[in-house]
Amino acid sequence: MPPVNSREWLLRARPKGRPVDSDVELVETEVPAPRPGQVRVVNRVMSVEPYMRGRMGGEATYAEPYPLDAPMLAPTVGHVTDSADPTIPVGTLVLHDHGWRERSLVPAGEVRILDHDDLSPATHLGLLGIPGMTAWVGLTRIARLQAGDVLFVSSAAGAVGTTVVQIAKRMGATVIGSAGSPEKVSLVRDLGADTAFDYHDGSVRDLLRKALADVGARGLDVYYDNVGGEHLEAAVRVVNDHARIALCGMSSIYNSAAPQPGPNNLLKLIWRRARMEGFLLEDHLDTRAEFTERMATWIRDGAVRPVHTEYAGGVAGAWAAFNGLLGGSSMGKAVVPLVTDDGAPLAGVAGA
Amino acid sequence: MPPVNSREWLLRARPKGRPVDSDVELVETEVPAPRPGQVRVVNRVMSVEPYMRGRMGGEATYAEPYPLDAPMLAPTVGHVTDSADPTIPVGTLVLHDHGWRERSLVPAGEVRILDHDDLSPATHLGLLGIPGMTAWVGLTRIARLQAGDVLFVSSAAGAVGTTVVQIAKRMGATVIGSAGSPEKVSLVRDLGADTAFDYHDGSVRDLLRKALADVGARGLDVYYDNVGGEHLEAAVRVVNDHARIALCGMSSIYNSAAPQPGPNNLLKLIWRRARMEGFLLEDHLDTRAEFTERMATWIRDGAVRPVHTEYAGGVAGAWAAFNGLLGGSSMGKAVVPLVTDDGAPLAGVAGA
Numbered sequence: 001m002p003p004v005n006s007r008e009w010l011l012r013a014r015p016k017g018r019p020v021d022s023d024v025e026l027v028e029t030e031v032p033a034p035r036p037g038q039v040r041v042v043n044r045v046m047s048v049e050p051y052m053r054g055r056m057g058g059e060a061t062y063a064e065p066y067p068l069d070a071p072m073l074a075p076t077v078g079h080v081t082d083s084a085d086p087t088i089p090v091g092t093l094v095l096h097d098h099g100w101r102e103r104s105l106v107p108a109g110e111v112r113i114l115d116h117d118d119l120s121p122a123t124h125l126g127l128l129g130i131p132g133m134t135a136w137v138g139l140t141r142i143a144r145l146q147a148g149d150v151l152f153v154s155s156a157a158g159a160v161g162t163t164v165v166q167i168a169k170r171m172g173a174t175v176i177g178s179a180g181s182p183e184k185v186s187l188v189r190d191l192g193a194d195t196a197f198d199y200h201d202g203s204v205r206d207l208l209r210k211a212l213a214d215v216g217a218r219g220l221d222v223y224y225d226n227v228g229g230e231h232l233e234a235a236v237r238v239v240n241d242h243a244r245i246a247l248c249g250m251s252s253i254y255n256s257a258a259p260q261p262g263p264n265n266l267l268k269l270i271w272r273r274a275r276m277e278g279f280l281l282e283d284h285l286d287t288r289a290e291f292t293e294r295m296a297t298w299i300r301d302g303a304v305r306p307v308h309t310e311y312a313g314g315v316a317g318a319w320a321a322f323n324g325l326l327g328g329s330s331m332g333k334a335v336v337p338l339v340t341d342d343g344a345p346l347a348g349v350a351g352a
Numbered sequence: 353m354p355p356v357n358s359r360e361w362l363l364r365a366r367p368k369g370r371p372v373d374s375d376v377e378l379v380e381t382e383v384p385a386p387r388p389g390q391v392r393v394v395n396r397v398m399s400v401e402p403y404m405r406g407r408m409g410g411e412a413t414y415a416e417p418y419p420l421d422a423p424m425l426a427p428t429v430g431h432v433t434d435s436a437d438p439t440i441p442v443g444t445l446v447l448h449d450h451g452w453r454e455r456s457l458v459p460a461g462e463v464r465i466l467d468h469d470d471l472s473p474a475t476h477l478g479l480l481g482i483p484g485m486t487a488w489v490g491l492t493r494i495a496r497l498q499a500g501d502v503l504f505v506s507s508a509a510g511a512v513g514t515t516v517v518q519i520a521k522r523m524g525a526t527v528i529g530s531a532g533s534p535e536k537v538s539l540v541r542d543l544g545a546d547t548a549f550d551y552h553d554g555s556v557r558d559l560l561r562k563a564l565a566d567v568g569a570r571g572l573d574v575y576y577d578n579v580g581g582e583h584l585e586a587a588v589r590v591v592n593d594h595a596r597i598a599l600c601g602m603s604s605i606y607n608s609a610a611p612q613p614g615p616n617n618l619l620k621l622i623w624r625r626a627r628m629e630g631f632l633l634e635d636h637l638d639t640r641a642e643f644t645e646r647m648a649t650w651i652r653d654g655a656v657r658p659v660h661t662e663y664a665g666g667v668a669g670a671w672a673a674f675n676g677l678l679g680g681s682s683m684g685k686a687v688v689p690l691v692t693d694d695g696a697p698l699a700g701v702a703g704a
Contacts, residue, residue: 228618228619232618233614247618247621247622248622249622250618250619250622259616259617260616261613261614261616262585262613262614262615262616262617262618263614263618264611264612264613264614265611265614266580266584266599266602266614266615266628267580267602268630269599269628269629269630270599270600270601270602270630270631270632271630271632272630273629273630273631273632273635274629274630275627275628275629275630276618276621276627276628276629277621277625277626277627277628277629278618278620278621278622278623278624278625278626278627279622279625280622280623280625283625
């Protein structure tokens with residue numbers, strides 16, 4: 001088997017604040033044939049993840065920083081085109097983390113064979129992927145959501161948020177969402193939220209109070225935090241007794257060069273005996289099988305609906321997609337389908 | 353039985369920021385004989401509690417505000433002198449919440465008969481009282497302290513802090529304490545802390561880092577927070593994976609007229625999957641029997657040592673004691689023994 005041509009993104013510089021174009025470079029490369037224990041994959045769709053911003057920085061966060069001049073890793077779904085591992089036949093749909101690139105050479109131990117391969121590849125990055133499972137774990141294990149709870153989720157039109165809204169409604173909660181544009185607010189309502197607001201329309205504190213009044217609630221039992229900052233302070237202000245705040249992300253500060261002050265009202269956590277807890281998916285992988293089966297059923301039933309923003313341009317479009325994600329232009333899961341410059345799927349194998 | 357004379361403190365105005373003398377008044381009153389279902393108590397020792405500051409303010413916190421012109425309530429231990437309830441004989445040592453006053457008329461349902469009445473009355477307000485049990489609940493139920501954990505406690509020379517230090521050592525933790533004077537730091541070390549620092553000696557962040565180095569630890573598994581503010585931010589900065597922050601009090605902001613910014617590094621709670629949780633004793637009263645027996649045993653064994661600051665002046669001294677507590681002059685549990693102007697115990701009954 002000869003090498004095949006591919007393109008991939010390398011990290012060239014560590015961004016300060018908002019990333020700039022010179023921080024990355026798209027390069028041509030060759031992907032050799034697999035050696036024993038490896039597979040070669042033609043990628044179908046790549047993920048664009050907010051946490052990649054953290055990995056581009058040099059400081060250790062929860063994920064290892066990307067080395068300079070190395071490929072930027074992100075979850076990617078593709079079909080195996082060449083296999084030198086007997087457990088992974090050619091044509092298998094797999095998930096791996098081997099880069100923003102068209103074709104990947106991956107050790108067999110680092111691919112996950114995807115069940116439910118009749119569902120679209122992007123679904124495996126969204127509802128069935130990291131954001132979907134993050135929503136599930138945050139709601140069930142961290143917030144311990146109960147039927148009847150009043151839940152607020154920020155960034156409700158995002159990949160995690162759209163899933164939180166839908167799962168929480170299915171679990172019997174009253175759901176309030178916030179988002180950053182009228183279109184996003186409409187989406188959040190369409191997904192079943194009892195009410196939603198655009199956080200540009202006033203102070204989050206006032207908007208959240210009004211939303212609570214609109215749904216006839218006194219306060220929050222659960223806040224699913226994707227943004228931190230003003231949202232977190234506004235939520236702490238209205239927690240009910242024994243409320244749970246699941247800290248999933250703080251997009252309001254990912255691009256800040258300087259630390260931002262935290263909520264000025266944490267004393268409320270004592271008065272209300274409330275809990276604020278950060279979490280990472282990697283501690284909860286034991287729930288993956290249960291989660292996957294439940295979510296796949298919900299998707300097939302139409303009970304939970306995939307929401308994707310597909311960015312154009314194939315691998316070359318990934319950087320614009322990432323900036324679009326950070327700039328708030330995407331709704332639901334942001335993905336980059338891998339296509340030729342003509343928009344056709346990359347050459348793979350028959351039937352895949 | 354005739355009425356008896358007593359003195360008591362009334363709230364006259366709601367303080368803004370630091371309380372002032374005109375906010376309260378000591379008045380003479382008469383305490384009538386008990387009617388059926390009541391007991392009359394000569395008080396032996398009154399508590400001075402930080403949370404009283406919150407109840408003096410008009411805003412609902414976790415405890416009801418004191419009404420204006422009503423007695424200021426606080427835990428008080430005394431002997432029953434007159435009983436009109438068959439279950440509470442004269443001479444019984446009881447705990448009640450009926451005010452900063454010399455003598456109290458109390459419904460039988462609102463007194464708690466104290467076991468271990470051979471221990472000093474002040475012990476029932478300290479190690480066996482609210483602060484002792486707060487330390488216990490915070491460590492066992494909120495922080496879920498394990499042997500080998502590295503624990504940091506602020507206000508470590510206070511009523512709760514001195515107990516946290518001692519219990520945590522008994523549970524096998526490495527203990528770091530902070531306090532506000534060299535004398536307090538010495539006390540904290542004497543109580544068994546592995547190291548302690550005076551937070552006036554630099555930034556809490558630097559002092560805490562140095563303390564961690566001194567005990568050979570990388571970070572904190574538990575932070576028992578009594579003060580909030582800079583301490584909380586410094587602790588969040590060095591949490592280990594799966595750390596627990598028990599929010600017990602925020603003395604750094606009780607006297608602030610304006611809200612203070614919170615920790616600027618809550619993102620760390622996500623990276624470290626850490627939990628921050630507020631709690632109130634009232635949710636954990638089911639553990640009182642277990643706590644009381646264990647603590648009484650520790651006291652008798654000498655394994656845990658009572659630390660009291662006794663303020664002079666009898667009931668008239670309570671206001672100065674409270675200001676002393678808020679101003680940081682006390683160590684351990686702040687109490688006011690009730691004595692005559694000559695320093696003698698108030699007249700009670702034979703043997704009590």
